[in-house]
Amino acid sequence: MTDATANGAPAKLTTADGKPLKAALASAQSHARRRAFFLVLPLLAFIVITFVAPIGQMLHRSFHNDGFTMHEDIGSGVRTPIMTNLKAWFDANPAGTEPTEEAFAALAADMVVLRELKAPGQAGTRINYELSGSRSMFTKAARKANDLEAPFKDAFLDLDKDWNNPDLWRVMRDASSAYTFNFYLAALDLTRNADGSIEQVNENRQVYVTLFSRTLLLSILITVLTFMLGYPIAHLLATLPLRYSNLLMILVLLPFWTSLLVRTTSWMVLLQSQGVVNDSLVGMGLLDDENRLQMMYNQMGTVIAMTHILLPFMVLPLYSVMRPINPSYVRAARSLGATSWTAFRRIYFPQTVPGIGAGALLVFILAVGYYITPALVGGADGQLISNLIAFHMQKSLNWSLAAALAALLLGGILILYWLYDRLIGIDNLKLG
Amino acid sequence: MANGKNDDAFVVFDRVQKSYDGETLVVKDLNLTLPRGEFLTMLGPSGSGKTTCLMMLAGFETATHGEILLDERPINNIPPHKRGIGMVFQSYALFPHMTVGENLSFPLEVRGIAKSTREEKIKRALDMVQMGQFANRRPAQLSGGQQQRIALARALVFEPELVLMDEPLGALDKQLREHMQFEITRLAHELGITTVYVTHDQTEALTMSDRVAVFNDGVIQQLAPPDQLYETPQNSFVAQFIGENNTLNGVITAIKGDLCEVKLDNGEVIDAKPVNVSKVGERTCVSIRPERVEVNPARLQPGAHTLKAEVLEFIYMGDIFRTRLRVAGNEEFIVKTRNAPDQVRMTPGTQIDIGWLPQDCRALDA
Numbered sequence: 001m002t003d004a005t006a007n008g009a010p011a012k013l014t015t016a017d018g019k020p021l022k023a024a025l026a027s028a029q030s031h032a033r034r035r036a037f038f039l040v041l042p043l044l045a046f047i048v049i050t051f052v053a054p055i056g057q058m059l060h061r062s063f064h065n066d067g068f069t070m071h072e073d074i075g076s077g078v079r080t081p082i083m084t085n086l087k088a089w090f091d092a093n094p095a096g097t098e099p100t101e102e103a104f105a106a107l108a109a110d111m112v113v114l115r116e117l118k119a120p121g122q123a124g125t126r127i128n129y130e131l132s133g134s135r136s137m138f139t140k141a142a143r144k145a146n147d148l149e150a151p152f153k154d155a156f157l158d159l160d161k162d163w164n165n166p167d168l169w170r171v172m173r174d175a176s177s178a179y180t181f182n183f184y185l186a187a188l189d190l191t192r193n194a195d196g197s198i199e200q201v202n203e204n205r206q207v208y209v210t211l212f213s214r215t216l217l218l219s220i221l222i223t224v225l226t227f228m229l230g231y232p233i234a235h236l237l238a239t240l241p242l243r244y245s246n247l248l249m250i251l252v253l254l255p256f257w258t259s260l261l262v263r264t265t266s267w268m269v270l271l272q273s274q275g276v277v278n279d280s281l282v283g284m285g286l287l288d289d290e291n292r293l294q295m296m297y298n299q300m301g302t303v304i305a306m307t308h309i310l311l312p313f314m315v316l317p318l319y320s321v322m323r324p325i326n327p328s329y330v331r332a333a334r335s336l337g338a339t340s341w342t343a344f345r346r347i348y349f350p351q352t353v354p355g356i357g358a359g360a361l362l363v364f365i366l367a368v369g370y371y372i373t374p375a376l377v378g379g380a381d382g383q384l385i386s387n388l389i390a391f392h393m394q395k396s397l398n399w400s401l402a403a404a405l406a407a408l409l410l411g412g413i414l415i416l417y418w419l420y421d422r423l424i425g426i427d428n429l430k431l432g
Numbered sequence: 433m434a435n436g437k438n439d440d441a442f443v444v445f446d447r448v449q450k451s452y453d454g455e456t457l458v459v460k461d462l463n464l465t466l467p468r469g470e471f472l473t474m475l476g477p478s479g480s481g482k483t484t485c486l487m488m489l490a491g492f493e494t495a496t497h498g499e500i501l502l503d504e505r506p507i508n509n510i511p512p513h514k515r516g517i518g519m520v521f522q523s524y525a526l527f528p529h530m531t532v533g534e535n536l537s538f539p540l541e542v543r544g545i546a547k548s549t550r551e552e553k554i555k556r557a558l559d560m561v562q563m564g565q566f567a568n569r570r571p572a573q574l575s576g577g578q579q580q581r582i583a584l585a586r587a588l589v590f591e592p593e594l595v596l597m598d599e600p601l602g603a604l605d606k607q608l609r610e611h612m613q614f615e616i617t618r619l620a621h622e623l624g625i626t627t628v629y630v631t632h633d634q635t636e637a638l639t640m641s642d643r644v645a646v647f648n649d650g651v652i653q654q655l656a657p658p659d660q661l662y663e664t665p666q667n668s669f670v671a672q673f674i675g676e677n678n679t680l681n682g683v684i685t686a687i688k689g690d691l692c693e694v695k696l697d698n699g700e701v702i703d704a705k706p707v708n709v710s711k712v713g714e715r716t717c718v719s720i721r722p723e724r725v726e727v728n729p730a731r732l733q734p735g736a737h738t739l740k741a742e743v744l745e746f747i748y749m750g751d752i753f754r755t756r757l758r759v760a761g762n763e764e765f766i767v768k769t770r771n772a773p774d775q776v777r778m779t780p781g782t783q784i785d786i787g788w789l790p791q792d793c794r795a796l797d798a
Contacts, residue, residue: 326523326525328521328522328523328525329525329527331490331492331512331519331521331525332519332521332525332527333527333538334491334492334511334512334513335490335491335512335513335515335517335518335519335587335596336513336518336519336538336539336542336586336587336590337513337514337516337539337542337543337590338513338538338539338542339511339513339542340511340513342542343513346538347527350529351528351529
């Protein structure tokens with residue numbers, strides 16, 4: 001630095017034959033870099049194909065649903081646009097326009113197409129997501145599509161007077177474009193009313209926000225519990241002589257080698273009202289037979305079982321941080337006049353913070369997305385948001401809503417991660 | 433500094449024993465009295481019990497038997513943080529999540545000292561070890577020698593009367609170590625603090641201490657000032673452990689006053705000074721320092737007796753020559769000669785006469 005800036009400006013360093021040093025360095029390292037890239041290429045491809053692409057597709061589905069705009073023949077794969085006439089009418093008339101005879105005529109023309117493509121169910125399902133009960137209106141209208149005659153409005157109202165429902169027309173207008181954020185609204189217990197402004201859904205239909213906050217609270221509770229249980233164990237593991245700590249470590253890891261289902265079912269055996277814990281308490285006379293504790297099929301069951309299952313994820317990062325902490329730090333603090341509590345609080349504990357951060361982040365993220373355990377032991381009020389995502393994936397088949405819920409969950413976790421980075425610093429994270 | 437109490441017995445180990453497993457004694461019957469202001473080194477091979485003694489004094493180990501007194505106060509049941517003893521650890525044990533300043537502030541904070549006083553004391557302690565401008569650095573940003581100085585400053589900042597050091601220079605390179613040896617002794621004497629220093633490096637022990645306690649097998653083998661330790665070792669362990677030493681094995685054949693006759697294993701008879709041998713017929717290990725052996729017959733002093741020797745190896749070491757000889761069957765007999773202009777460089781294979789004064793030759797236990 002000093003000799004390069006002899007005349008004020010930094011002189012460019014060159015190799016002996018005059019090439020710029022940086023270029024020479026890059027070319028000298030390029031071979032090694034290429035080879036390294038080829039080594040990670042398989043993994044990169046694997047991750048893109050099995051992880052990034054499906055997740056991207058899923059997220060795409062959360063704001064893109066072409067059930068009302070496009071039909072794909074399952075056999076041939078031919079894609080045919082549907083509801084084109086109605087879309088043209090929506091495009092020509094602003095939102096909130098009363099459906100005219102013209103609109104019903106367009107609808108009737110589209111119904112004929114739907115009937116030919118055998119697609120009324122698909123289009124109806126898309127509308128049904130946002131307005132339940134409307135699927136059957138579509139299948140019924142399509143079945144009679146060829147019999148419909150002008151005036152079409154009356155013909156439709158003869159089939160079902162709900163065809164005049166302004167909400168239905170608002171939903172159809174939204175669905176006539178494949179891109180929509182209505183699934184996100186639904187995932188936040190919000191909806192659009194007839195004039196298109198956003199409002200909360202009926203109180204007795206609000207599920208998702210409650211579930212999100214319950215998931216958040218239970219996950220925080222489980223994280224705190226695993227920390228309180230795991231910290232002393234990790235400390236013990238880190239300070240015991242190696243032969244004892246290895247044995248204890250096996251006990252900590254033992255649950256990992258047991259199937260998750262087995263572990264969860266054993267908790268059911270233990271905790272149910274006719275289970276081991278209740279039986280022993282009654283047997284010891286601590287509990288009346290009719291007052292057996294309800295520890296299963298409620299939030300308590302979810303919390304107990306998940307705390308147990310996620311405990312190793314807290315213990316391992318803590319252990320890996322505690323193990324290399326030299327016992328002489330605490331000794332030094334004691335010799336300098338600190339009580340054992342002060343030595344712990346000011347010397348030992350701050351050095352374990354990276355492990356606490358890593359463990360807490362790990363447990364929390366796993367808990368937020370946990371599915372099997374709450375599904376088995378959660379009962380009605382121990383369900384988490386992941387159980388609802390699974391419900392929409394498997395039962396209601398509203399994949400777009402499932403994707404929107406999952407995207408919100410992912411977004412929430414990313415925000416927490418960002419907060420963690422801002423507050424503690426991600427380089428302080430130590431997983432072992 | 434003195435508060436009127438017994439200054440000759442500031443630290444006392446009274447019949448202290450320590451066992452970890454209930455089967456073997458790591459420290460066997462330790463009696464040691466340390467006057468105020470003394471620099472005492474505990475020297476010994478690893479496993480000799482010296483660190484255990486230090487840890488008992490610091491309060492991290494409890495004595496299985498016996499009493500440790502600090503300033504006439506029994507401290508067996510006083511927890512470490514109430515003993516007010518400064519300690520420097522082998523690994524320095526600087527708190528990695530605190531800056532140098534915070535490290536030094538820690539002992540003052542836990543003592544509830546006001547902020548302004550703290551800052552003043554920290555500054556003084558850092559200046560003392562010439563690290564004044566490093567207060568805002570983290571320990572990881574310092575070199576080994578600098579960390580060593582900070583550890584020293586931290587042990588001294590709360591002005592303890594007793595400072596313990598557990599092989600504090602073990603991790604430093606030779607030059608830095610020699611420099612720090614000087615620094616530590618200077619500070620200890622300037623501040624008048626009592627120091628107990630543990631090391632397995634005999635040079636360190638000899639150059640730094642007022643007195644050295646040589647440990648082996650849980651027992652103090654000899655407690656003496658460095659020069660006595662080197663020149664008049666009390667037993668063959670001390671003779672072997674401190675400095676370089678030549679030994680010749682034999683049997684006592686006669687004791688007359690302060691001289692005895694030893695018949696070496698190859699039949700030769702020499703005179704020696706009896707140290708811890710008492711009766712005729714006892715096996716003995718005769719010890720003689722390499723630099724007290726004379727290889728130039730012209731320079732032999734009157735009264736010296738001579739032996740035949742064969743040169744086996746000649747090593748040039750710069751300031752001295754180190755010559756390995758075969759003497760009375762011992763092939764590891766070393767002679768050190770100064771690299772003076774008239775000094776002879778001996779060739780392996782030559783037969784020479786060597787000699788020494790009987791009083792430099794000590795008959796010790798076998």
